[in-house]
Amino acid sequence: MSWQTATDPDGDAVTYSVYLDTNTNPSTLLRSGISAESFVPTTLLKQNTVYYWKVVAADAKGIKTVSGIFKFTTLATPASLPVRITRKNASNALLGLNTITYDNQKRIESSRFVDKDMGTTSTYSYENEKITRLIEYDDTTRPSEKYVFYYNAEGMVKEEFFLNNTLTYIYQWYHRPDGGKERRCKYFNSGDLVETWYYRLSAIGNVERVVKDNVNAALEDEEYTYSGFDNKQRAVSSHVNYVIHNILMETQGTGITVPNNPTTFIRKQLGTGNLLANQKMEYTYNTKGQVTQTKIFQANTGTLVYTDIIEYQDF
Structure with missing residues (x-):
């Protein structure tokens, strides 16, 4: 998963939190404090399943910006x-x-x-x-x-x-x-x-x-x-x-x-x-x-x- 860089108007450092699950508005936090603009989940995902994810950017003052919601489908289990x-x-x-x-x-x-x-x-x-x-x-x-x-x-x-x-x-x-x-x-x-x-x-x-x-x-x-x-x-x-x-x-x-x-x-x-x-x-x-x-x-x-x-x- 990757996303565009978030910029803070005050020049504060920005970190990211990634949420992912099977709900259309995901609420399960996978990782917080991410400084890069990409993340590879290590959680075992179900096969042939639609997952939804979003990113929350936060500056040093705790002000947050929520991205749109994205989705992907995992590969089906081989027969x-x-x-x-x-x-x-x-x-x-x-x-x-x-x-x-x-x-x-x-x-x-x-x-x-x-x-x-x-x-x-x-x-x-x-x-x-x-x-x-x-x-x-x-x-x-x-x-x-x-x-x-x-x-x-x-x-x-x-x-x-x-x-x-x-x-x-x-x-x-x-x-x-x-x-x-x-x-x-x-x-x-x-x-x-x-x-x-x-x-x-x-x-x-x-x-x-x-x-x-x-x-x-x-x-x-x-x-x-x-x-x-x-x-x-x-x-x-x-x-x-x-x-x-x-x-x-x-x-x-x-x-x-x-x-x-x-x-x-x-x-x-x-x-x-x-x-x-x-x-x-x-x-x-x-x-x-x-x-x-x-x-x-x-x-x-x-x-x-x-x-x-x-x-x-x-x-």
Whole structure:
């Protein structure tokens, strides 16, 4: 901050006091007795915030002159986004690697996943209230997959699933009066119902219970339950990805936020009660409250199953 020199008609020496805060008429004194015509604040300022400041000049007799009020805006916090997820087993051997890139609007542009069995590349494109995800396999004998997601002011509307560029399934989303959601999957050609997903959400949007109801009686219905949510930012490798596409939780406007991380996850078959997964998660966070490491344990034995390590980059 700098200002013009104040002159005293009696020739007295002039000193300056600087006031700065977020009020339009700042009243917080930063420094007094300044003899120079500039000052660099050492107070830690909030990022992406408008600050107002003024200078009061005083002579030896205590006669004061107040400047006009000036303002500036501090720089926004750089977006810190996940760019690499490394998965290791309990013996610290590599299980898989996922690398993520972003476009100039800080939206996911591509995701490259490789493990010992396969490699896939997902690319994303965005239009007004529409997201397209194309999945291609390193094994060229496998058909490509494509999801097209549609949403509006009410949230998610539908998904289209293409197998080798052929529209195969349509998922319709419904918003329940109790705040929950339904997702109904139908064959595109016949219109026959395949399955319905029921979602129960907390007041702030965390997924608590999901039921997958299969039309085919030969297939077991399944239940997914999540509990013990923390109050930190949801990790990109969350267990919630089993029941909701991650890109939907990453995109404003879909109405699906899922802000936090569960510490317990149970998946079971509803008919037989057969337990498919019973896991506990332990998280490590950085100073921004982002998950940098997730350890997944078998809930009944405490055995470590695998660890996800998440690396971030500022954009």
